Amino acid sequence: MAAPKWHTYRTAAKRVGRSERTIRYWRQWGMPMEWQVLEGQRTRVVREDVLLKHFRLHLAQSPVHQYRMRALRAAA
Incomplete structure (x- = not known):
């Protein structure tokens, strides 16, 4: 099993847009x-799987995302 990938605030933001x-x-x-500790500085980091879990959770609760998905289903 591969080691978990860690993200700082900046890289996490880029990862999920x-x-x-x-x-x-x-x-x-x-x-x-x-x-x-990254480059001698204490930094908050988040594991990638936790980040993506929260991203999916917030995406599922977003009314804008729900409207887009409904529109795509209606068009299909």
């Missing part, structure tokens, strides 16, 4: 993050 502020918001609302 959201802003760093959104990632901080998700952390405030329960996304577990840990501390790691």
Whole structure:
């Protein structure tokens, strides 16, 4: 099994196409993050699987995303 991939706020935001502020918001609302020392600086990091889980959760709860999915189903 491969080692888990860790993301800082910046790389997490790029990975899911959201802003760093959104990632901080998700952390405030329960996304577990840990501390790691990167380049001599303590930094908050999140595992990629946890990040993607939260991304899917927030996407499923988004009214805009739901409307888009309905429109795609209606067009098909």
